[in-house]
Amino acid sequence: AAMEAGLLAPSSSPSVILTQDDLKKIAAYKAVEYVESGMVLGLGTGSTAKHAVNRIGELLRQGKLKDIVGIPTSKMTHEQALSLGIPLSDLDSHPVVDLAIDGADEVDPYLNLVKGRGGSLLREKMVESACKKFVVIVDESKLVNYLGGSGLAMPVEVIQFCWKFTAARLQKLFQESGCVAKLRTFGEKEEPFVTDNGNYIVDLYFNKSIGDLKVASDAILQLAGVVEHGMFLDMATTVIVAGELGLTVKNK
Numbered sequence: 001a002a003m004e005a006g007l008l009a010p011s012s013s014p015s016v017i018l019t020q021d022d023l024k025k026i027a028a029y030k031a032v033e034y035v036e037s038g039m040v041l042g043l044g045t046g047s048t049a050k051h052a053v054n055r056i057g058e059l060l061r062q063g064k065l066k067d068i069v070g071i072p073t074s075k076m077t078h079e080q081a082l083s084l085g086i087p088l089s090d091l092d093s094h095p096v097v098d099l100a101i102d103g104a105d106e107v108d109p110y111l112n113l114v115k116g117r118g119g120s121l122l123r124e125k126m127v128e129s130a131c132k133k134f135v136v137i138v139d140e141s142k143l144v145n146y147l148g149g150s151g152l153a154m155p156v157e158v159i160q161f162c163w164k165f166t167a168a169r170l171q172k173l174f175q176e177s178g179c180v181a182k183l184r185t186f187g188e189k190e191e192p193f194v195t196d197n198g199n200y201i202v203d204l205y206f207n208k209s210i211g212d213l214k215v216a217s218d219a220i221l222q223l224a225g226v227v228e229h230g231m232f233l234d235m236a237t238t239v240i241v242a243g244e245l246g247l248t249v250k251n252k
C-alpha cells in the first residue's frame with residue numbers, strides 16, 4: 001500500500017522482492033516530485049514513463065497539482081494523458097518546456113542516453129531538447145559503461161524510401177565497431193515497424209564502442225535518409241536510478 005501511494009523507497013530487506021516494474025514505478029514517482037503547479041511538462045513514452053504520467057494524472061485529480069500543460073512525446077502517451085484528463089498542447093504553442101520526464105534504454109556514466117527502443121525517439125528528442133530540465137527515470141539494468149554497451153539496439157529513424165540503402169550506409173559507417181544494421185519489424189509476419197511519423201527504424205548493433213559519440217552522432221545525421229538517431233547526448237539534467245538497494249539521483 002505504501003508503494004501504491006508512492007512512498008516506499010526500495011529496501012534492502014530480504015523479505016521485500018521488488019520486480020523491475022516496481023523499480024520503474026519508484027523512479028517515476030520520485031521524478032514526479034520535481035513537478036510543480038503551472039508547469040509545461042514533457043510527457044515521456046514507455047513502460048517507465050507511463051508510471052510518471054499516471055502519477056501526474058492522479059495528483060491533478062486530487063487537486064495536489066494545478067494548471068499543468070502536458071506535451072506528449074508519442075501518440076501512445078497522448079492517448080494515455082487524454083484518458084487521465086491531463087490538459088495537452090504541443091511545441092508549436094509551448095516552445096519552452098519546464099520539465100520533461102522520460103525513460104531510457106541505456107545511460108552512460110556521463111548521463112548520455114540511448115532512447116527509442118519504444119520507437120518514439122524523434123518526438124522525444126524534439127520535446128526533450130526544448131526543456132529546461134530533463135529528468136530521466138530508469139531501473140539499474142539500464143546503466144552501461146558506454147553507449148551501445150548493452151548489446152541491445154541503438155535505433156535510427158529513417159525514411160521508408162530506399163531504407164536498405166540507408167541501412168547499408170549506416171552499417172558501413174560503423175564497420176570498425178562490428179556494426180550490424182537491421183530493420184525493426186513486429187509480429188509473426190515481420191512487418192516493418194512504422195513510427196508515429198510514418199518512418200522506419202533501423203536498429204544498429206555493435207560489438208565494441210563506437211568511439212567519440214559526438215562524431216558518431218554527426219556522421220549519422222549527415223546521411224540523407226536519416227531522420228534522427230536515439231543517442232541523446234548531453235541532454236539529461238538528472239537521472240533517477242532505482243535499484244534493489246535504493247534510489248540514486250545523478251545530476252549533471
Ligand code: 5RP
Nearest residue numbers: 046047048103115116118120
Ligand atoms: C521510447 C523510449 C523509452 O523511454 C525507452 O525505450 C525506455 O522504455 P522503458 O521505460 O519501457 O524501458 O525511448 O522511445
